Amino acid sequence: MAMARQGGAVSMLVLLLLLGACSLPAPAAAGVLLSTLPKALAVTASPKPGQVLHSGVDKLTVTWSLNATEPAGADAAYKSVTVKLCYAPVSQKDRGWRKSNDDLKKDKACQFMVTEQAYAAGARGSFEYTVARDIPTASYYVRAYALDASGTQVAYGQTGPATAFDVAGITGIHASIKVAAGVFSAFSVAALAFFFVIENRKKNK
Amino acid sequence: MADMELGAPGSSLHGVTGREPAFALSTEAPAGDSAAKFDLPVDSEHKAKSIRLFSFANPHMRTFHLSWISFFTCFVSTFAAAPLVPIIRDNLNLTKADIGNAGVASVSGSIFSRLAMGAVCDLLGPRYGCAFLIMLAAPTVFCMSLIDNAAGYIAVRFLIGFSLATFVSCQYWMSTMFNSKIIGTVNGLAAGWGNMGGGATQLIMPLVYDVIRKCGATPFTAWRLAYFVPGSLHILMGVLVLTLGQDLPDGNLRTLQKKGDANKDKFSKVMWYAVTNYRTWIFVLLYGYCMGVELTTDNVIAEYYYDHFDLDLRVAGIIAACFGMANIVARPLGGILSDVGARYWGMRARLWNIWILQTAGGAFCLWLGRASTLPASITAMVLFSFCAQAACGAIFGVTPFVSRRSLGIISGMTGAGGNFGAGLTQLLFFTSSKYSTGTGLEYMGIMIMACTLPVVFVHFPQWGSMFFPPSSGAAEEHYYGSEWSEEEKSKGLHSASLKFAENSRSERGKLRNNAVEAKATTPPNTTPEHV
Numbered sequence: 001m002a003m004a005r006q007g008g009a010v011s012m013l014v015l016l017l018l019l020g021a022c023s024l025p026a027p028a029a030a031g032v033l034l035s036t037l038p039k040a041l042a043v044t045a046s047p048k049p050g051q052v053l054h055s056g057v058d059k060l061t062v063t064w065s066l067n068a069t070e071p072a073g074a075d076a077a078y079k080s081v082t083v084k085l086c087y088a089p090v091s092q093k094d095r096g097w098r099k100s101n102d103d104l105k106k107d108k109a110c111q112f113m114v115t116e117q118a119y120a121a122g123a124r125g126s127f128e129y130t131v132a133r134d135i136p137t138a139s140y141y142v143r144a145y146a147l148d149a150s151g152t153q154v155a156y157g158q159t160g161p162a163t164a165f166d167v168a169g170i171t172g173i174h175a176s177i178k179v180a181a182g183v184f185s186a187f188s189v190a191a192l193a194f195f196f197v198i199e200n201r202k203k204n205k
Numbered sequence: 206m207a208d209m210e211l212g213a214p215g216s217s218l219h220g221v222t223g224r225e226p227a228f229a230l231s232t233e234a235p236a237g238d239s240a241a242k243f244d245l246p247v248d249s250e251h252k253a254k255s256i257r258l259f260s261f262a263n264p265h266m267r268t269f270h271l272s273w274i275s276f277f278t279c280f281v282s283t284f285a286a287a288p289l290v291p292i293i294r295d296n297l298n299l300t301k302a303d304i305g306n307a308g309v310a311s312v313s314g315s316i317f318s319r320l321a322m323g324a325v326c327d328l329l330g331p332r333y334g335c336a337f338l339i340m341l342a343a344p345t346v347f348c349m350s351l352i353d354n355a356a357g358y359i360a361v362r363f364l365i366g367f368s369l370a371t372f373v374s375c376q377y378w379m380s381t382m383f384n385s386k387i388i389g390t391v392n393g394l395a396a397g398w399g400n401m402g403g404g405a406t407q408l409i410m411p412l413v414y415d416v417i418r419k420c421g422a423t424p425f426t427a428w429r430l431a432y433f434v435p436g437s438l439h440i441l442m443g444v445l446v447l448t449l450g451q452d453l454p455d456g457n458l459r460t461l462q463k464k465g466d467a468n469k470d471k472f473s474k475v476m477w478y479a480v481t482n483y484r485t486w487i488f489v490l491l492y493g494y495c496m497g498v499e500l501t502t503d504n505v506i507a508e509y510y511y512d513h514f515d516l517d518l519r520v521a522g523i524i525a526a527c528f529g530m531a532n533i534v535a536r537p538l539g540g541i542l543s544d545v546g547a548r549y550w551g552m553r554a555r556l557w558n559i560w561i562l563q564t565a566g567g568a569f570c571l572w573l574g575r576a577s578t579l580p581a582s583i584t585a586m587v588l589f590s591f592c593a594q595a596a597c598g599a600i601f602g603v604t605p606f607v608s609r610r611s612l613g614i615i616s617g618m619t620g621a622g623g624n625f626g627a628g629l630t631q632l633l634f635f636t637s638s639k640y641s642t643g644t645g646l647e648y649m650g651i652m653i654m655a656c657t658l659p660v661v662f663v664h665f666p667q668w669g670s671m672f673f674p675p676s677s678g679a680a681e682e683h684y685y686g687s688e689w690s691e692e693e694k695s696k697g698l699h700s701a702s703l704k705f706a707e708n709s710r711s712e713r714g715k716l717r718n719n720a721v722e723a724k725a726t727t728p729p730n731t732t733p734e735h736v
Contacts, residue, residue, distance in 0.1 A: 095301060134423055134425065136425075137298050169295075169296070171296070177350050177426070180433070181348065181351055188340045188341075188343035192336060195448075
């Protein structure tokens with residue numbers, strides 16, 4: 001009886017899972033490969049190599065323009081620019097979840113968006129970015145992609161892993177958390193001691 | 206009559222396997238029949254003879270629910286970090302080695318705390334044992350919200366892992382409340398439902414994290430606040446255990462104190478017979494590769510789905526939860542399959558059952574590591590979870606028969622083997638950056654299949670092994686009697702073992718037992734003795 005009930009529960013569970021799994025999205029097609037993109041943008045970032053920025057507090061200014069080595073007019077197709085913060089190789093070491101990949105759809109090194117804005121041909125674009133509070137402690141460099149009208153990357157530029165700067169992320173610990181943890185812990189120990197003492201007294205009476 | 210005095214070695218593991226009479230704590234039945242006041246039918250010790258799952262009646266069912274939920278809570282807090290690792294690893298700047306080491310640490314602590322827990326239960330009773338552990342572990346859970354580097358992370362996960370010793374208090378407490386005929390089922394349910402906490406946490410923690418994020422917290426604060434949920438559960442369960450629980454069906458704690466510490470059996474002897482029986486070590490290894498890999502997978506699977514398939518934290522948690530939640534049916538099912546097989550073919554069926562389930566689990570683990578599409582991966586994971594957890598249940602269907610004298614210690618060693626296997630597999634396959642988590646799962650699957658092979662060497666002279674029939678002329682009495690020296694036998698100390706041997710004849714299986722009965726019905730020729 002119990003076995004039939006369990007067997008029914010088992011098959012229900014498996015069925016639900018398979019249904020759920022089938023409704024999940026299929027893997028997407030391969031994206032643009034970084035190695036095929038021309039390094040047509042010259043990108044600069046204000047932090048010096050090794051400088052430490054504090055997230056939530058410090059700002060950095062990033063600029064981009066057409067690389068001087070490119071012929072004029074090469075940027076006619078560039079409609080917008082996305083600027084991203086990428087992990088430097090030293091912060092990717094032993095951390096497979098931050099690995100660079102040539103396929104930009106699978107790349108995990110550039111996870112944080114700095115800005116996305118329209119591209120003005122021939123001009124120098126810039127943006128002042130306050131380091132967001134969810135940027136973790138690590139070494140970074142800046143990469144900018146030029147996108148065409150359909151949103152596909154057609155060129156890029158970066159400040160380069162060699163000139164990486166550091167970000168000191170927030171710990172996330174507030175004083176209120178410390179107090180709450182202390183209070184709850186003390187309560188736990190005190191409650192236990194209370195019950196133990198009371199019951200011992202009752203027993204010894 | 207009490208078979209094993211308080212403090213006798215192995216007495217703390219009473220009821221773990223459900224085959225031995227569980228007489229850890231007993232009271233004399235008070236004058237006048239007070240059995241009528243219990244909700245369930247009870248025996249002479251007022252232990253329940255049946256179980257009604259949806260009842261909360263005092264004392265038996267209330268104990269059952271308090272006990273398994275406490276164990277469940279400790280599993281929730283021990284594995285609470287696992288689904289949040291993608292956030293924690295960025296906050297604390299962890300490397301893969303740090304994450305792997307923390308996983309190892311989270312399962313290692315309980316190897317020792319489980320051994321100490323036995324003594325604590327013997328001294329204070331299971332109710333206080335459980336409450337002490339769960340309430341003293343609560344500060345460690347809250348500490349997790351305050352750490353800010355890898356060393357702190359590893360240390361706190363190690364300390365929280367100590368709380369897994371509630372397994373011992375849970376089983377011990379059940380054995381004071383439930384009759385030995387059903388204690389196997391009761392403990393199997395409690396163990397399985399407790400283990401489910403490792404799956405439930407993968408659902409609970411991302412959900413709580415999401416809610417806190419929606420309230421406006423940054424990710425690095427949100428996960429710390431989320432840890433207050435398992436911590437508060439610890440305090441809640443501790444208070445409930447202390448206010449609603451009682452050690453014995455009659456609530457009489459004093460008898461516990463009066464019994465004293467008379468050691469009926471020598472610890473060194475019990476240890477010797479446990480350690481020199483080769484079957485003990487084979488089961489220690491086997492349990493490491495069913496329970497151990499289950500704990501390891503609890504630690505790594507959510508991160509695997511998050512990274513490998515680029516899933517949202519919550520979706521990864523839901524999938525990972527399915528792994529641990531299968532315990533609700535899988536572990537008891539393993540025990541049931543073992544019992545059903547033994548009814549027809551005896552012990553040999555139990556051994557084959559273990560081998561089939563655990564090897565299949567290894568094969569599915571290998572498939573899981575290889576699967577490149579999400580539906581295939583999830584299917585492999587679910588099948589892997591069922592087989593591994595059923596194998597856990599199946600192994601505890603056999604361990605009671607390995608030894609009668611040293612059952613408690615063997616059960617404890619087997620349990621410790623599970624944690625050891627968990628630590629080892631995490632260290633070998635999920636700590637180094639040399640290969641990815643998927644490859645680690647593949648290798649783990651292969652190692653499971655390899656380490657399950659030793660079960661073919663388990664041979665009981667009276668029942669046989671997987672490939673060999675029983676040795677002719679061997680009897681259960683001889684096997685269990687061999688654990689006692691001639692001197693001890695002359696004193697009659699082995700009487701309980703003999704009784705067990707007689708009852709264990711059912712492990713010969715229906716066919717052999719029928720043949721024996723057929724012979725017995727023809728009356729033997731006897732010449733009457735007379736002068």
